Amino acid sequence: MSRSLIPGLRALRPAAFGADPEGARMARIRRSPNFSVAEGTFQNPLGARTRPTGSTAEFAKIYFRKEERVRRGPTGTVPVHATTLADLVRPPADGLRVTWMGHSSVLVEIDGHRVLFDPVWADRCSPFAFAGPKRLHPVPVPLEALGPVDAVVISHDHYDHLDMPTIKALAATDTVFAVPLGVGAHLERWGVPAERLHELDWHESAKVAGLTLTATPARHFCGRGLRNQQHTLWASWVVAGSEHRVYHSGDTGYFPGFREIGDQYGPFDTTMIQIGAYSDFWPDIHMTPQEGMRAHLDLQGGRPQGVMLPIHWGTFNLAPHPWSEPGEGTLAAAREEGATIALPRPGEPFEPGSDAVPGVPWWRGVAVVPDGGWVDADAEEAGPRAATSGEPEAAPVG
Numbered sequence: 001m002s003r004s005l006i007p008g009l010r011a012l013r014p015a016a017f018g019a020d021p022e023g024a025r026m027a028r029i030r031r032s033p034n035f036s037v038a039e040g041t042f043q044n045p046l047g048a049r050t051r052p053t054g055s056t057a058e059f060a061k062i063y064f065r066k067e068e069r070v071r072r073g074p075t076g077t078v079p080v081h082a083t084t085l086a087d088l089v090r091p092p093a094d095g096l097r098v099t100w101m102g103h104s105s106v107l108v109e110i111d112g113h114r115v116l117f118d119p120v121w122a123d124r125c126s127p128f129a130f131a132g133p134k135r136l137h138p139v140p141v142p143l144e145a146l147g148p149v150d151a152v153v154i155s156h157d158h159y160d161h162l163d164m165p166t167i168k169a170l171a172a173t174d175t176v177f178a179v180p181l182g183v184g185a186h187l188e189r190w191g192v193p194a195e196r197l198h199e200l201d202w203h204e205s206a207k208v209a210g211l212t213l214t215a216t217p218a219r220h221f222c223g224r225g226l227r228n229q230q231h232t233l234w235a236s237w238v239v240a241g242s243e244h245r246v247y248h249s250g251d252t253g254y255f256p257g258f259r260e261i262g263d264q265y266g267p268f269d270t271t272m273i274q275i276g277a278y279s280d281f282w283p284d285i286h287m288t289p290q291e292g293m294r295a296h297l298d299l300q301g302g303r304p305q306g307v308m309l310p311i312h313w314g315t316f317n318l319a320p321h322p323w324s325e326p327g328e329g330t331l332a333a334a335r336e337e338g339a340t341i342a343l344p345r346p347g348e349p350f351e352p353g354s355d356a357v358p359g360v361p362w363w364r365g366v367a368v369v370p371d372g373g374w375v376d377a378d379a380e381e382a383g384p385r386a387a388t389s390g391e392p393e394a395a396p397v398g
Contacts, residue, residue, distance in 0.1 A: 016127035016164045017225040018157065018186030021232065025199075029181055029231060032201050041230030042181075042222070046255040048284035050221035071322035076366040078137035078314070081348035088147060094353040096244045096269055101140055102346040103315035104161055106248065106272055111241030113150045113209045117248045117272065118161040119143070119170065125160035125316055127224070132159070133316040136323075140347020143169050150209040154179045155250025156234035157186055157222050160316055164190055178206055178213045182232030186224070202235060214238040216261045218252035220285050238265045247299055248272045251312065253284040254291040258298035267300045269307070270342075270352045276313025276326035286312075286319075289329030293337055304339035307352040314346065314363065324367035328374075331361060 021029055029035055035042050083099060092109055099107040103125075104118040121143045126132020143166065152175050155161050162183070170177075171191040176198065179187065184199040198206035200215040207213075215235040222232040237248045238261070247261070247268045262268075275292035287295060289310070296308040313326035327343065334341045344350050344358045351357075364374055 013225065014127050015189065016159075018162075018164075019189040020229070021182040021185045025182065025185055026231070029233075032181060032233070034202055034233065042233050044219050044221075044255075045217045045257050046219055046253075048219050048221070048253055049282070050285060052279075052281040053283075054281055068320060071368045072317050072320070073323050074136055074363070074366040075368060078366055079345050079362055080137050080140050081345045083141035083347040083349065085145070085147070087349050092351050094243075094351065095241070096246075096353060097349050097351050098246075098270055098272075098309060098342070099140075099349040100272075100309060100311065100342075100344050100346060102135070102137060103313070104155070104248075104250070104272075104274065104311045106309070106311065107146070107149075108239065108246055108270075110211065110239060110244050110246060113211050113241065114148065115151045115153055115211065115213075115239055116146075116149045116170075116175075117153050117237070118155055118250070119152060119166045120160060120163040121166045121169075122163045125158075125163070125318075127159065127164075133318055135315055136317065137315060137346055149173070149175045151175060151211065151213060151239075152177045153213060153237050153239070153248065154183055155218070155237065155248065156180060156220060157183050157224050157232050158251065159224065160318065161250065162186065162224075167192065176208050178208065178215075178237070180215055180233035180235040182222075185232075200235070201233065210242065212238075212240045214240070214265060216247075216265065217255075217257045218250050219255045219257075220251045220253070236261070238268075240265070244269045246270045246272070249274045249287075249292075249295065249311070251277075251286060252295075254287050254295060256298075258295045259302075262299035262301055267303075267305055270309060271296050271299050271306060272309045272311045274312040275310040275330050276321075277316075277318040278321065278326075279319045281320075289326055290333050292330065293333035293339060296339065297337060304337050307340050307342050307357055308334070309342045309344075322368065322370070324363050324370070327361060327363050328370075332375075 095111045097109040106117045108115045121139050124132040124134050167190050176196050178198045181201050184197045202217045205214040218234050218236045220234040236250050239246050245268045273292040275289040278286040278288045310330045342357045345362050
């Protein structure tokens, strides 16, 4: 292809595709110890297949089978907590409050500061407003009503984690953005000033408003356009305040590095762990609920301490598994390990250090009942903490 045609082709592609790293940004990427110059791509900490394995025809048969499609979505209106200013104006009692907005979008109020992870407020996670996975519940609060945010943290550049309209809206505020290497090219194209960008490699940190934000390894991949060049990095994140520490997994397959991250930066008051959109067709890049619980324990030094918040489920239909399966699987894993998990409705704030961590499986009222029914369904109303405490008589599992 003629070099003279390349700028013209770039100008024609949708703005939502973002921008390719180039110049000094690309030079920095090539110097990264996590980038293979020979292969021209970022590398995973453990080998991973980033494209679906197995037969495309078999996957299509499973994905489009009528009885399976019914199970992949809610049967009624998802119960969303309409987050209000009253929910957020009162400071958390011990300095930490977490609000899951759905999928991987989480607002964390930590030691007097506010961090927003992977904010996606669009109706679809797609480069187009008319096509792509559509959200299964409304956002719990309008973005403009969320209030000031000190830092926006992005795990990687896939559409269900990096949403152009949301970023453009946040670019009009004073917030600072922390992103993995290369992702800053997208944000700059969408109007984020370079001076409000912290672009980090794994194990690099930035200081923002009294917080330390550290990019840590993950096992995933990147890409927004028609070609996936692996020129942007993916990451999990550690945010440390004066009194508390939290971890957000982004998207990742299970790998032994979770224990190393926990040893170096943990333990954590809260871990936000991806437990949805998994499949045997892509086993290396997304975790099952059981793998997510294993990652949580690794991050906590092998002990069931802190609170695990399951993320990356319930909002978009991105995999063949039933809609309720990630929640049920996390309940089962928590009971087996004696771990505490939080099960808030989208938009429901909770304080991990309190005695009122939500623990009722709210999805059961709007999900297809699995064959054999819900396990321990009579224990659903046992109470917030009881449902996740690991006590056999109080833990509803499925």
